[in-house]
Amino acid sequence: MDQLRLFRNFIEQAEQVWTKVAHSPRGKPVYTVNGVDYTPLPPQYNTKRKISRFFRRYWGRNLAQAMIRNLQLRLVKGKWCIPYRVIPPLPMKVHSLRWKRNTPNQKLLAAILIGGNKKVPVDYRLVRSGATASFQIVKRSGRERDLRYRPSKAARPKAKPSVKTRQGPRKRRR
Numbered sequence: 001m002d003q004l005r006l007f008r009n010f011i012e013q014a015e016q017v018w019t020k021v022a023h024s025p026r027g028k029p030v031y032t033v034n035g036v037d038y039t040p041l042p043p044q045y046n047t048k049r050k051i052s053r054f055f056r057r058y059w060g061r062n063l064a065q066a067m068i069r070n071l072q073l074r075l076v077k078g079k080w081c082i083p084y085r086v087i088p089p090l091p092m093k094v095h096s097l098r099w100k101r102n103t104p105n106q107k108l109l110a111a112i113l114i115g116g117n118k119k120v121p122v123d124y125r126l127v128r129s130g131a132t133a134s135f136q137i138v139k140r141s142g143r144e145r146d147l148r149y150r151p152s153k154a155a156r157p158k159a160k161p162s163v164k165t166r167q168g169p170r171k172r173r174r
Helices: 001-022 049-054 062-072
Strands: 032-033 036-040 075-076 079-083 093-103 106-115 118-127 138-140
Touching: 001 062, 001 093, 001 106, 001 118, 001 138, 032 075, 036 075, 049 062, 062 138
Parallel strands: none
Antiparallel strands: 032 036, 036 079, 075 079, 093 106, 106 118, 118 138
C-alpha cells in the first residue's frame, strides 16, 4: 500500500506541472498581437527546452509535446509568451487510485481525479526503462476532454473514414 501512496503523489504532481507553467507569468507585462493578449514566461520556463525538461520529469515524450503545444506558445519581442487567459479549474487531485497491472517496469493505474466540481476517471500507464530509472507516464486516457493533453488535429481520428474509389490500371507513357 505504501507504493500506491507514492504513485498517488507522483500523479498529483504530474497533473499540476502544466498549470504551474501556465500560471507562472502572472504580474508580467502584457503584449497584444492580433487582438490576443500574451504575457512572457519567467526565466525558468523561457525556452521550449526548459519547459520540456520540466514536463519530462513526469510525462513521456508524446504527452510532453502535446502539453507544450496546448500552452499555445508564441514568440513576441524575442520572448516566449503564452496567451493571458483565465484557466478553468481542472481535475488534478487524486480521489482514489487502484492497480490494474503491476509489474516491475510497468504500472497500469486507474484513478478518479477531482477538481472544478468534477470527478473524472483516468487510466495511466507508467513505464520505466531500467531498474534504476524513474517512472514516466506514457499514456493517459481522457485526453480529448482535458485542454492540457489534447492531441493535435493531425493526430485525431477522423469522424468518418474516406471512401476510396478504385482506379483502373495506369497506362504507361512512352
